[in-house]
Amino acid sequence: MASIKDILIEMKNLSELMVDLAYSAVLFNSKDAAKEVLKLENKVNSLNYEIKKQSLVAARSVEDAEKLTALLEIAEAAESIANAAKDLADIVIKGIKPHPVFKMVMEEAEELIISVTVEKESELSDKSLGELVLANRTGMIVIAIRRDETWIYGPDKHTVIREGDALIAKGTEVGSELLKKLANSEIDFDEISDIVDEEGQSQS
Amino acid sequence: MASIKDILIEMKNLSELMVDLAYSAVLFNSKDAAKEVLKLENKVNSLNYEIKKQSLVAARSVEDAEKLTALLEIAEAAESIANAAKDLADIVIKGIKPHPVFKMVMEEAEELIISVTVEKESELSDKSLGELVLANRTGMIVIAIRRDETWIYGPDKHTVIREGDALIAKGTEVGSELLKKLANSEIDFDEISDIVDEEGQSQS
Structure with a gap:
């Protein structure tokens, strides 16, 4: 009990x-x-x-x-x-x-929700959420994963991301851009801190 | 209107x-x-x-x-x-x-809420939340700031953090540790990615 x-x-x-x-x-x-x-x-x-x-x-x-x-x-x-x-x-x-209007609301709210598909060469694939430490690296929290016809709701640190997964994630605008680029394998983790540093400087 | x-x-x-x-x-x-x-x-x-x-x-x-x-x-x-x-x-x-029991619940929930005080030498002080890009660097979202006897609720990117501010923030366990160390000036932003990388490796 x-x-x-x-x-x-x-x-x-x-x-x-x-x-x-x-x-x-x-x-x-x-x-x-x-x-x-x-x-x-x-x-x-x-x-x-x-x-x-x-x-x-x-x-x-x-x-x-x-x-x-x-x-x-x-x-x-x-x-x-x-x-x-x-x-x-x-x-x-x-x-x-x-x-x-609702789509516009969700796109301008403080916390965005996005869906991104993990491409073959992406650094995200074949790693667990625990290894990826996504929330701390990008500010994005994965709330659900759509894999083929099935869904994984409330994934935990043991959940392994696979190529082709659609990640439903919430977080900031900057984080959304980072996650999209990571999933498309346009960037890798090493490049994140430079991008975030630039973002911070552009605000000052 | x-x-x-x-x-x-x-x-x-x-x-x-x-x-x-x-x-x-x-x-x-x-x-x-x-x-x-x-x-x-x-x-x-x-x-x-x-x-x-x-x-x-x-x-x-x-x-x-x-x-x-x-x-x-x-x-x-x-x-x-x-x-x-x-x-x-x-x-x-x-x-x-x-x-x-409630304190224990809040300390073991998926999203933690913490309160940290910004020390004099901290890299956080005298910068706006926009410049700090905290959510993307640490995974922590500042929900309120206590400054002397006043409160700032739902601060935005223009809100400037000052020495002595108590930040109420939510996020992951790893993020909470990072934010505490940043506020105590035990670490600076440059050290974050190494700490997060280590965290990821320890999970693999």
């Missing part, structure tokens, strides 16, 4: 992944991604139920109960976030075509 | 900032940050009202109306996310002490 701590970690991670996935589902009009959000929402509901059960068992005193209440409220908030993500995903499931 | 597009961009940005701020308010037990979340929630509500008004004015045909409905649902979802963030912040406002 997972501990209250582990359940809450999973709820936080899942709720945040769901928001990213839901926005990308709308952006790329992907029913697969939207369905995954619905699946995850069920999971978050079960986790919230589980954490309530365990809190009742764990409370031994009024003081305990007060502290546990805060945890339950945090779990409740994570579920609310998950619900809002589900509402977003439902738009895609219902087959409503998003307004062209 | 802001366009529907601009309102939706602001709603998306604000709702995401609010989730980060709310989690950091709980983590650092900061009523100031929690109050800011409440203030932003009011703003998101007004924006949602504004977007409804403008959509009614903009709809010229049934087809228009159908497309605009999708935008309204996205705005509604952004408001739901904002509401969930407000629920989190309310826990802090009510003065409920969070369970010690």
Whole structure:
């Protein structure tokens, strides 16, 4: 049986992944991604139920109960976030075509979501996300991978990128350009710091 | 009058900032940050009202109306996310002490939130976030800055970091270590790529 701590970690991670996935589902009009959000929402509901059960068992005193209440409220908030993500995903499931304005919104928001395909010669292929340390090198977080007809949602450091994978990633504008070029094998990792340094200087 | 597009961009940005701020308010037990979340929630509500008004004015045909409905649902979802963030912040406002488990949850989640103080010799001080390109160099996004008794929420590329600032930032574990060392002036930017390269190799 997972501990209250582990359940809450999973709820936080899942709720945040769901928001990213839901926005990308709308952006790329992907029913697969939207369905995954619905699946995850069920999971978050079960986790919230589980954490309530365990809190009742764990409370031994009024003081305990007060502290546990805060945890339950945090779990409740994570579920609310998950619900809002589900509402977003439902738009895609219902087959409503998003307004062209939405694409513009997603392209001008602070955090962009992009999809890039990993080319044969790219430095990204045949390496795990742990080896690539992409978030720290480029500022981009991979939220899902489309491989042929299958999807990998919420990949972890052990997930190995392959040639032909479509990476759905979120991050800054500069990071998006870097990731596109890495995936197209236009640049390799050694060139990144020079490009980022230039970007910093152009801002000064 | 802001366009529907601009309102939706602001709603998306604000709702995401609010989730980060709310989690950091709980983590650092900061009523100031929690109050800011409440203030932003009011703003998101007004924006949602504004977007409804403008959509009614903009709809010229049934087809228009159908497309605009999708935008309204996205705005509604952004408001739901904002509401969930407000629920989190309310826990802090009510003065409920969070369970010690929550600190552990935040320290083991996929995206960490940290607070670091910028020391005198740090390469971060007296540079704007645009010049620093922190997200791309370290994978860390600054969500708020505490300067003496004031706060800067959702800083942008023009925001200049000063000695003594406490940066509230989110990102990976590796990124958190990098940012701490940069703020303490234990390392400078030139050393980052070597550290990240080592991290990648240790994973292979």
